[in-house]
Amino acid sequence: MKKILLPSIALACTLGSATAHADVNYQIKITNAAQHLAEVSIDFPAAKGNTLDVQMPIWRTGRYEVLNLGKNVRQFKATNSKGQPLTFAKTDKGTWQVKTKAGEAVKVSYEVYANALGERTQHIDDTHAYLDASGILMYAAPFRSQAITVKLDTPTNWVSRSGMDKGNCDHCFVAPNYDVLIDSPIETGEHEFHQFEVDGRSIELAIWGRGNYDGKKMAEDLKKIVIETKKTLGEFPFKKRYLFIVHATDGAGGATEHLNSTVIQKPRWTYFPRKEYLGFLKTAAHEFVHTWNVKAYRPKEMVPYEYQKENYTRLLWIAEGNTSYLEELVTLRAGIQTRDEFLDDLSKALLAYEHQPGRFQQSAAESSFDSWIDAGGERARNASVNIYSKGMLLGNAIDIEVRRQTNGAKGLEHVHQYLYAHHTVDKGGFGEADVRTALKSVTGNDWSDWWAMYVDGIGEIPFPELLKNVGLKYIIEAGKDDEQKEEWFTGLRTREAGDFPLVTEVERDSPAWKAGIVAGDTLIAANGLRLTNKDLNDRLWLMQQTPMKLSVFRRDELKELAFVPAKQVKGKAKVKALDDANDQQKALNSKWLGVEWPSKPAADKTKDAEKIAK
Structure with missing residues (x-):
């Protein structure tokens, strides 16, 4: 018993010490959960100068869009250490400037309205609170790098969880700085909870909301994803724990990656049948891959994050689009989806790409830069490309081409392993030249012309040739029983x-x-x-x-x-095997996908798919 308890006591003492000496202290009190209201108070240490700018970010990480998060703040107040009121003025949409004296500590408090579940910034109701710091906790730039404590006052029987380390109470957390706090959302409330370990790390799953999911099965499949992603990208970027937060909602959907956790939202009745559940697992894989690609290493223009303005970069097609491609590989190699399902999704992506005239109007690099000013609407398909879909297809193209150049020995994952080894956030992130260097390091060849054609330019990605290299072709295949072989295209x-x-x-x-x-x-x-x-x-x-x-x-x-x-x-888009695929193409295909070229009859493959589905 002593062997079990002593490490826990030591940990509690360590965290208690961190709390006692923290420089910035946050308190969040859920005042009226049903009405989505909370009170926040922040203790800042003494600052230099006669003013202190206290700010709410105007966007949150993982969503490249100005959200004006300060709009939910009311009843802002500021006092000194003696409780005396300090004057302040709101100077822009996210800044409150407090008049103070040099060497004087400042305490601010305000009410926040938290009812933006779909934005994944903050949401409070009578069953839980989801608290992303970007939408609820202000900061002051002089203290951004200082240690932080967070204490919550919640309804009885709520449990609080986060990727952050626990503090010295049930609803307390500690972080080394605001950047960790803002990337470690808190989920507090009533949850279904599961936990498992992978290579000494605790992987946790907290599910809020009722729905047609099987939490135990979900945890088992997430474990497969965690194991396979580590095989693909290398050692875990997080040291202790990772938290999957799942929201079974009444309509909101989407997901956001964080430093040591993710939040995934899906309508409560859409975790079944298999197609819907597979979509959830792919989303989970996408967000977990982000733990490396974006959180551990990311474009240098986003290091550090600038919370009060847009962070422009020409590389979001890698940050998001490559992640969309890697989610497909991870779920395939983990046995979550079948080879046929992988190719079916590729078929759909190629069909959508064929009907995206914007690919001749905007490059992947331009799309990345313009993500902050995404036009959307009726013109989007005709005038632009999407960092997710175009970046996914570019990731696929790079993967096959790297495999071809290295006789199957290397792929896109090795390019990302290079970026992880050489361009982590603490080293300043990566630029465009660094990615080309990574490609050259992996293949031994220069990629400047390729980059100019397909990343900076609007050249048509040569998928017929690329797919042929791995024994495949893309076609529109008419159904065998269709009497009508053609249809109108409008x-x-x-x-x-x-x-x-x-x-x-x-x-x-x-x-x-x-x-x-x-x-x-x-x-x-x-x-x-x-x-x-x-x-x-x-x-x-x-x-x-x-x-x-x-x-x-x-x-x-x-x-x-x-x-x-x-x-x-009239038919279905399909990526299928060449009738005359040779051994070299089949071998390269197996190296690319990480699964063997099928040798079983179609009936047996169907049985395998049904087995996976069960």
Whole structure:
């Protein structure tokens, strides 16, 4: 018993000491959980000068968007160590300037409204509180590097968890500085909890909210992901613990990576069937990969984070897009998804890429820089690319090309291992030249021309050639039982608006584009016959007449447009094996994916997939 208790006592004493000598102390009191309200007080030590700027970040890490988080603050007050009020002025959307005296400690307090679950910045209700420091805890730049304590006052029976170290009470945490605090959200409330160990690290799972999930199964699958990611990227960046926070919600969805934890949100009834659950596990893999790619090493323009302004970089396609690709590899190699499922997702990505005219308008590097000013809306597909989807495909392309150049010995993971070894955050992160150096170190070849063509430029990624190297091809395959082998391609995307289809997007240079159809048009009829949203393409096909006379409402006026849809193969996008794939291609394929080229009949492969599903 003594052997078990003594280390715990020593740890408690150590953390108690850290608390006693901390320089910045935070207290969070949940005052009205049902109304999403809390009171925050912060004790800052004495500062130099006659003013102290106390700030709430305007964005949070992991989401490259200005969120104006100070909007949720009310009743801001400031006092000195004697409790005497200090004057202050709000000088911008995230800054409160307190008038003080040199050498005088400052205490600030304020009420915060926390009801932004989907933003993953802060959310309080009668069952839990999710507290990301960026949305609830202010800081003062002179003390950003100082040690921190956080103490929570919560409803009875709530349990508080975080990736931070525990302090000297059940609801206390300690951090070496504000940067660790802001990257270590706190989840407090009522949870289902699971824990397991991998290589001496405690991996924890806290689930908030009821839903159709199996927590025990979830923990088992997360363990596979943790083990496989370590095999892929190297030693764990965290020293003690990692916390998976899962929110089973009534609609909010998404996920955010943090230094030693992640939060994953998914509607409560979407953890089943397998397709939905697999999506959850891929998200979990994505966020866990981020523990290396972004948290351990990231673009140098984001080191350190600047919380009061945008952090522009041309490398988010690596930070986010490569992570999206690595999530696919990790789940495949861990046995979470099958080889066929991996290739099916690649097929969908290539199909979406084919119908992204913006790839000829904006490069991956430009998209990274412009993520802070993402245009979105009807023009996004025609005028831009996405750091996630384009970065994923570039990661795939780099992986295959590195495998080709090294006869299968190395891949994209080795490029990331190089960045992890040479360009961690404490070394200043990595720049564009550093990534090219990593590629050269791994392959022995110069990648400058490739980079200029596909990263800085808008060259078409040569997927037919790349896939051929690994014994595959991308096709649109008609179903065996389809009587109709072709269908119309219109270039239209619509949604239901009352009784008629409303145009939401028109693909550049598509038949709809050439006909003059624009987003916002309501489609009424083709050749005098009424159109409905559900059977739009089928009705157009049955007419078999071109050009068609398309009737649309635009600005409440009826217009008649000549519309000439194009024929295309009716079928499913597929990445499949070449009929004549040779041994060299098959071997390279196995090195690339980390799983053997299939040799079983299709029926046996189906049974394997069903086994994994169970």
